[in-house]
Amino acid sequence: MHNAPELVKTKKAIKKICWANTAGFEESDIVILGIPDETGSHSIWSGASKAPDRIRRISNERDIYYEKKLQCLALTTNGLQDTRVHDYGNIKKRQIPQAFDKILSSSKIPIAIGGDHSNTTPILKAMAKKHGPVSLVYFDAHPDFVSHTRNYYGSVITDSLDYIDVKSSIQIGIRSPETEEIANIKKHSLKVITPFDVVEQGMMEISKTVLDTIKENVYISFDMDCLDPAYAPGVSVPVPIGIESRDAMHLVKKIVQRGMAGFDIMEVCPKHDLNNQTSHLASRIIGEVVSSCKV
Known part of the structure; x- marks a missing residue:
């Protein structure tokens, strides 16, 4: 049993995400935790720190249904497996090293809900x-x-170069790069898949490219703005001409079924959402990851 001291969670009481099915950390296979922090964001649209609690609330409103007073959890496309999921609650950004040490030392798979994308750097570390x-x-x-500015949501890859294997890494959904970023991608030979690549090559070829690129110990970081705003309008920096939610989920499931070390979902911005559409989609993505995961 791991003997790390208990983490100090944020004070606000929250409802657990609907996919959580165990109250105990020790008995779980997957641990979900929120990181309600957007201190690394430069976006003019604020509010990503509200995402963890909003996603949890919407999951309990829309991914649970009632039939003759019986409460039932909505099924994912894989059905619901016997995977044991614990919702740890929210932590502060500075607690990421301690929280992930506790989770990983206990051989559990972490799923983090942000927050802005700069939260991914200490997770990767x-x-x-x-x-x-x-x-x-x-x-x-x-x-x-x-790379000219560091330690914010636009420098995640630069800040994380010591923590990732670039040769077996890949970016998906890219369509709004800066000139400096294009140069850095070329310099480090980082593979990139754009929405146009998905259209031209089709999902079978794209899936093969992704699975041929990655190796063991895969970490998936999912910024909701990779999706077209038609599917995810409530994000910090929406960019038109994105990938479809179905295609993105297909790729995620293929990767997760192969085996993953961890997952995060970032940049939901509830204040700018439409009828909580993006928060609900984020909940469904987490449900699909859980039901596809090898534990």
Whole structure:
């Protein structure tokens, strides 16, 4: 049993995400935790820190139904497996190293809900401490490969280069790079898949490319703005001409079924959402990951 001291969670009481099916950390296979922090965001649209609690609430409103007073959990496309899921609650950004050390030392799979995308850098550092440099599958509209400014949501890849194996990493959904980011992608030979690649090559070829690129100890980081705003309008930096939610989920499931070390979902911005559509989609994505996961 891991003897790390108990983490200090944020004070606000929250409802557990609907996919959680066990109250105990020790008995779980997957641990979900929220990181309600957007201190690394430069977006003019604020509010990503509200996402963890909003996603939890919407999951309980829309992914649970009632039939003759019987409460039932909505099924995912894989059905619901026997995977044991614990919702740990929210932590502060500074607690990421301690939280992930506790989760990984107990051989559990972490699923983090942000918050802005800069939260992924300390997560990757913790993952690399456990597994060595990880294969990173980075779903995003932006490469986040700025290097003239550091330690914010636009420099995640630059800040994480020591923690990832670039040769076995890949970015998916990219369509809004800066000139500097294009140069950095070329310099480091980072593979990139754009929405136009998905259209031209089709999902079978794209899936093969992704699975041929990654290795063991895969970490998936999913910025909701990788999706077209038609599917996910409530994000911090929406960019038109994105990938479809179905295609993105297909790729995520293929990766997860192969085996993953961890997952995060970032940049939901509830204040700018439409009828909580993006929060509900985020909940469904988490449900699909849980039901596809090998534990």
